Amino acid sequence: MCTTRRFTLAALALSISSFNAAAATPDDVAPLGKLPRWAQPLAYHLDFRVDPQQSAYTGSAAIDIELKQAADHLWLHGQDLKVSKVTLSDSAKKIHAAQYKVAAQKEGVATVEFGKTLPAGRYRMTLEYSAPFNEQLEGVYKVSNQGVPYVITQMEAISARYAFPGFDEPSFKTPFTLSLTVPENQVAVANTQQISEQKLDNGWHKLSFAATKPLPTYLVAFAVGPWDVVDGPQIPATQWRAQATPLRGIAPHGEGPRIKPALAQTPAIITALEDYFGFGYPFDKVDLLAAPDFAAGAMENPGLVTFRDYLMLLDANSPAHNVRSSFNVAAHELAHQWFGDTVTMPWWDDLWLNEAFATWMQAKITQQLHPEYRADLALIGGANSAMQSDSLVSVRKIRQPITGNGDIETAFDGITYEKGAAVLNMFERYLGADTFRQGVRAYVKQHQFSSATADDLVAALAKASGKDQRFAKAMQSFLDQPGVPLIDTALHWENGKAVLHMKQQRYLPLGSAGNANTLWGIPVCVRYSIANGAPKTQCDLLDQAQGTMVLPDATASSWYMPNADAAGYYRFDMAHDDLARLTGNLAQLPDTEQLAYADAINAGFGHGDLDAAAVLAAAPVLAQSSTREVATALLPTLKWLSKYEVRNEAQHNRLTELARKMYLPRLQQLGYQRRVNESQDDALLRATLAQFLALDVKLPEVRQALLLQGDKALEKNANGQLDLVAANPDLLRAVLSVTAQEQGTPAIDVLIKALGNTNEPAQRMAILSGLGAVTASAGAERARNLALDPRVKVGEMSTVLRASREDGEGREAMWKWFKLNHEQVIKRSGEASGGRLPDLIAGDSCSQSEAERLGAFFQPLLGQLPGAERGLAQTREKTLLCTALREKQDPAAILR
Known part of the structure; x- marks a missing residue:
């Protein structure tokens, strides 16, 4: 009896369990945003068979998963994958057949159907598939270098779904174990160290790599090709890391020696980062790879950081800009190893946690190791640039809700990077550097190898x-709402004290339709003069519409700077007399604050408070600065006046002569050739001034000096190649631009031919910029057509097109060309580039008619181009604001 009763109860329990399992089967539709959480990946085993000589590759993805509830299917990501077989094995090793089906092709969503309801539990799902090498630099893609093919990966943001089927979201962090089967004459590298090699038949070998730490799919990386592998200096053990870490450079064949400078600077960056985080470098090696073509500047894949080649391949003829950028970008990407790799955002609305922090940390590390690079000024310059974008009504928030894949693509912008970094900088000052670091260390330690949000930080x-x-509310006010604060200030003498009255609102340019009534929690720091002694600084948190700040020891005639050290992410508008006193004492300000003052001039002009005369009065004062960034800070507004406000010869002559007086002596003092042991800053200033005076102002004497170098550069050397090194490498872009404009067809013919024979990345960029600068119609059309020519790499397309719009024939010619060729541009660059297309093609437009035609053209394409809606809105708004500002101007102000 008892046995029978137990059997009956067990049977009943099994029956109820089966019923509940069937009832729990999810009844849902294809998720176009986040995947449901009832299916979780636990680990991946990825096996790729790759031959760069072929047009496609094959793969096997074995994914350990957990079903949190009974289900007859699961959702995952896969795009352009031909899945031939799917199986599931349960914990008892029982095999279940399954079927892979595309559910939403555009979003890359697929389903695996089990054919029956499976109970909750752990399974291994294996998918065998093939896929073409991507042609838009996403997923697993192929490029050529000197006619030799290479295969590289780029998974961020949501391109891992092109490479393998999986759960392509940042919150799904798991270990990945990779193996690569490749021809024996090919080198293969991945995120981790190689642990074995197996020789196979027919000239192939299989390379297996150690399992990774838990990673999201967007950080998986590998590369296959005839790479040069260069050992760098090992990164020595530190108090934070017990073992030395191997360091290597991965360069295209024959380029290995040129990656050594980048390797030499890496150990110092890593150890400085470890000291800041109090946390040792968490991965088993550091490989730096110079990619022959790459959509981004660089990518922080742990253990295998990929860069555009010009950032890694350096020698004595490299432009100073590339040398400095190499260090800056390396510091940025290596900072990601902690912020972004060790701790990852759970969803793309917190992308700023990755990029803003890396941008801010890059400046901190660069300032520590290379103070002469003035990373503090670069951080301020980045903030000023972000404030221009942040003035738009159509701008993103730092933490922008993600409603579709297009929002993910457009999140990689100046708001995420530069504004986010500026906000971190501001609140670091507010809390104190040591306290801020203590909080960051606790955050990294608490969330290591998992995900965390802005609220956690x-x-x-x-x-x-x-x-x-x-x-908390103050910091979140900058994260969760768009816009840049504008603080109106006025100093009053009240009851024997100097009292600063402050009002905050949103900064809006002239012509904006936005609402200025916005409140932030703003850490405001003010530097001011006192009767006897050095200037003082006073700080407070302004989190109401109005506030006051007493300035101890100030007098009624004290000058003050409303943004001490330019550490605050806000703009200011001072009472007239206060601004006059500050202007009169500008030389007493540190260069950081002079840069903030220059932004106030630019902002006042954009707001309609200052006219051209005010800008032209401030420019000579700033131009005298010995600091490059300050001396050139008003160039954008001067370019704007030259482009949009010159209506007669007298105005043209006034701007030309002013530019000649302010900047030509400085350029002539520097000379047009490199000097022995000159600073990088001199080289960078020379390049900026030569570009401005030759291509924007078009001073004949500067153009003639560059043309002399251009004539030498276009002469063939003994090998029949152009002697491009005959020109100053820092000026090569301007040199070739002027030469192409002046010589026309002969120079164009030579440069186009050289493009097919030149592999050096900096020289290629200069050639493309020179071709894009051509002004004669026939030649300019030939240059733009190169953007669709295989001789121009996908990642180089924007260089020639942007140059054609800015330095060449201009917006009208670019617009006509794009209308005829937009389908080819989109096909070649990829639909994911849609968010940047409106600005690339129509940036700097400045009329109502241009805004209308932009909208009319792109509106029907929005469904095809993810992110184009935001790109269109911002480009159109900038066009209308430019129009309003131009209409407000009194042209006579230029002549005052």
Whole structure:
């Protein structure tokens, strides 16, 4: 009896369990945003068979998964994959057949159908598939270098789905174990160290790599090709890391020696980062790879960081800009190894946690190791640039809700990078550097190898500082709403004290339709003069519409700078007399604050408070600065006046002569050739001034000096190649631009031919810029057509097109060309580039008619181009704002 009863109860329990399992089967539709959480990846085993000589590759993805509930299917990502077989094995090793089906092709969503309901539990799902090498630099893609093919990966943001089927979201962090089967004459590298090699038949071998730490899909990376592998200096053990870490450079064949400078600077960057985070480098090696073609500047794949080749391949003839950028970008990508790789955002609305932090940390590390690079000024310059974009009504928030794949693509912008970094910089000052670092260390340690949100970071900073909710609300006010604050200030003498009155609102340019009534929690720091002694600084948190700040020891005639050290992410508008006193004492300000003053001039002009006369009065004062960034800070506004406000010869002559007086002596003092042991800053200033005076102002004497170098550069050397090194490498772009404009067809013919014979990345960029600068119609059309020519790499297309719009024939010619060729441009560059297309083609437009035609053309394409809606809105708004500002101007102001 008892046995029978137990059997009956067990049977009943099994029956109920089966019923509940069937009832729990999800009844859902294809998820176009986040995948449902009832199916979770636990680990990946990826096996690729790759031959760069072929047009496609094959792969096998074995994914350990957990079903949180009974289901007859699961959702995952896969795009342009031909899946031939799917199986599931359960914990008892029982095999279940399954079927892979595309559910939403455009979004890359697929389903695996089990054919029956499977109970909750753990399974291994294996998918065998093939896929073409991507042609738009996404997923697994193929490029050529000197006619030799290479295969590289780029998974961020959502391109891992082109490479293998999986759960392509940042919150799904798991270990990945990779193996690569490749021809024996090919080198293969991946995120981790190679642990074995197996020789196969027919000249192939299989390379297996160690399992990774938990990673999201967008950080998986590998590369196959005849790479040069160069050992760098090992990164020595530190108090944070017990073992030395191997360091290598991966360069296209024959280019290995040129990656050594980048390798030499890497150990110092890594150890400086470890000291900041109090956390040792968390991966098993560091490989730096110079990609022959790459959509981004660089990518922080742990263990295999990929860069555009010009950032890694350096020698004595490399432009100073490339040398400095090499260090800056390396510092940025290596900072990601902690912020982004070790701790990852759970969803793309917190992308800023990756990019803003890496941008801010890049400046900190660069300032520490190369103070002469003035990364502090670069951080301020980046903030000023972000404030221009942040003035738009159509601008993103730092933490912008993601409603579709297009929002993910457009999140990689100046708001995420530069504004985010500026906000971190501002609140670091508010909390104190040591306290801020303590909070960051706690955040990384608590969330290592998992995911965390902005709220987690704010909470860690609040705990470290002991600040209350007022701090949290202040920081979140910059993260969760768009716009840049404008603080109106006026100093009053009240009851024997100097009292600064402050009002905050949103900065809006002239002609904006936005609402200025926005409140932030703004850490405001003011530097001011006192009667006897050095200037003082006073700080407070302005989180109401109005506030006051007493300035101890100030007098009624004190000058003050409303943004001490330019550390605040805000603009200011001073009372007239206050601004006059500040202007009169500009030389007493540190260059950081002079840069903030220059932004106030630019912002005042854009707001309609200052006219051309005010800008032209401030420009000579700033131009005298010994600091490059300050001396050139008003160039954007001067270019704007030259482009949009010159209506007669007298105005043209006034701007030309002013530019000649302000900047030509400085350029002539520097000379047009490199000097022995000159600073990088001199080289960068020379390049900026030569570009401005030759191509924007078009001073004959500067153009003639560059043309002399161009004539030598276009002469063939003993090998029948152009002697491009005869020109100053820092000026090569301007040199070739002027030469192509002046010589026309002969120079164009030579440069186009050289493009097919030149592999050096900096020289290629200069050639493309020179071709794009051509002004004669026939030649300019030939240059633009190169963007569709296989001799121009996909990642180089924007160089020639942007140059054609800015330095060449201009917006009208570009627009006509794009209308005829837009389908080919989109096909070649990829639909994911849609968010950047409106600005690439129509940026700098400045009329109502241009805004209308832009909208009319792109509106029907929005469904095809992810992200184009935001790109269109921002480009159109900038066009209308430019139009309003131009109409407001009094042309006579230029002549005052």
